[in-house]
Amino acid sequence: MKRTFWTAVFLIFVLPLRLWAEEPSFYVNLQDSPLYLKAGFDTAWPTAAPDGSWREFTSWSNVIISKLKLPDQAGQPKRAFLSPSGRHEQEWTIAIPFTMEGPPPLFPGLYLAAIGDNWEIYLNGTPVRSEMHLDGKGRIRQHHSQRDVFFPMDRTLFRTGENLLIFRIVGDPTDQTIGFQYSAPYYLADYEYISYKNRETVEMLLIGVFILTGIYHFLIFAVNRKTRHNVFYGAFSLFMGLYFLSRTHGIYRLIPDTWIVVKLEFFFIFLVIPVLGAYTEMLCLGRIQLVTRIYSGLFAFMAVSQLFFVHSYGSDALIVWQLLGIPALLWIFLHNLLLPFVREIKTGTKFGDALLNSYPGNLLIGVSFFIFAAITDIVTSIFLHLPKQFSHFALCVFVLATAVMLTRLYGRLNRELAEKSALLENAETPEAAREAVFTAHGLTEREQEVAHLIVEGLSNTEIAGRLFLSESSVGFHITNIYRKFALEGKSNGRAAFLSEVLTGGPTNERCFSQGS
Secondary structure, rough: OOHHHHHHHHHHHHEEEEEEEOOOOOOOEEHHHHHHHHEEEEEEOHOOOOOOOOEEEEEOOOOEHHHHHHHOOOOOOOOOOOOOOOOOOOEEEEEEEEEEEEOOOOOOEEEEEEOOOOOEEEEEOOOEEOOOOOOOOEEEOOOOOOEEEEEEHHHHHHEEEEEEEEEEEEOOOOOOEEEEEEOOEEEEEEHHHHHHHOOOHHHHHHHHHHHHHHHHHHHHHHOOOOOOOHHHHHHHHHHHHHHHHHHHOOOHHHHOOOHHHHHHHHHHHHHHHHHHHHHHHHHHHHHOOOHHHHHHHHHHHHHHHHHOOOOOHHHHHHHHHHHHHHHHHHHHHHHHHHHHHHHHHOOOOOOHHHOOHHHHHHHHHHHHHHHHHHHHHHHHHHHHHOOOHHHHHHHHHHHHHHHHHHHHHHHHHHHHHHHHHHHHHHOHHHHHHHHHHHHHHHOOOHHHHHHHHHHHHOOOOHHHHHHOOOOOHHHHHHHHHHHHHHOOOOOOOOHHHHHHHHHHHHHHHHOOOOOO
């Protein structure tokens, strides 16, 4: 397993460092040219230079129709935030004149960071690409708001000197994807260069790692139903893989209607935080807290409801998810990971042992690694203008490292259970057998004291008074005891624990099958 992990890490970090293609012999940055916008469309416009009736943008990045407030749109009803319905389709035309100083290459191509919704493109009056899917009444029957659009063009359509690109766009005027919703890049270049720059080999490798890791942990749960945290971790890894898959340009070959793709993208990303919160709480605290249940229910409602409404509703829900996701992630980091880690230190565990040999410690390492990579992405993109890639790889390494962590800790548990079996066979009295059970499960000295008092029948309050501890500290120790006995999340945890210790009940045998 370790060799597989490090091999995957090597491939993930080596492949992104592949050499970029040489600079193309032909490159025209469309954003260096002015952009002209006009409501409606006329068949004469692709062949005529824009006049004074067009709205001119001498400098442009993202061009979103709903945010431009064109004169033609004055007085139109606005869409309320989180409204489930949109507006009737309208047409717009975008013109980008550009200059070529020499002949085009043998195989020129066009790259657009994003364009939506239904659209068609003309070069010097000739149509070069169309994604118009309208019914007889002019309504859209299949949506095509796409990212990373690129295709080859006929070199004979280019002229030395002035050229004109025309984009006809049809869509809901309140939809924030109508137009060029991404800020950059938009350019003409050698098609070989464009296709090379947009290969998705590394992305597909990452997606495969996420999906296979998720399936792997579902299989672990199928073998041992007591490891409920594997369900949530498997869902987290699987949802991340499917989310990244929905953001590749290759997905449009499988699902042509991009509204379906976007709805699936929103669905998976909305559920990532709830399953991550449930996973960390089940693993580190033994149960799912009320706070996690509340925000998980809200995120699940948004994930499901956006499947049935217009795309703009999903975009609004995404804003809500982003705002609520920040405190939810802080809750996960502070309450689910940092607080249990601090408590582990307070029980007398050395810092290094708590960091390397406990669930909260291992997860803190992975989360910190991911945060560091995300900060590196932000810094390099702002100051060095490099693409944001490291956080994706770091998240993949986090998933793999967590899988290795679970495997290692489960392996240690199996060894402890084997030692338990041997000690039980050699124990001469019930007290000695009980001591052997506590030792074999890796209970600390304080946890053994608490466990003995549980067996004596004392309540949490009585245990706190006997050991001069707070009830919250006693609860923390009991949670750790149940986790080490693989009783996490059980509503009758005390009864199951007593059955395990006093009678060697059915949970005793199932513990020996724990593994990954």
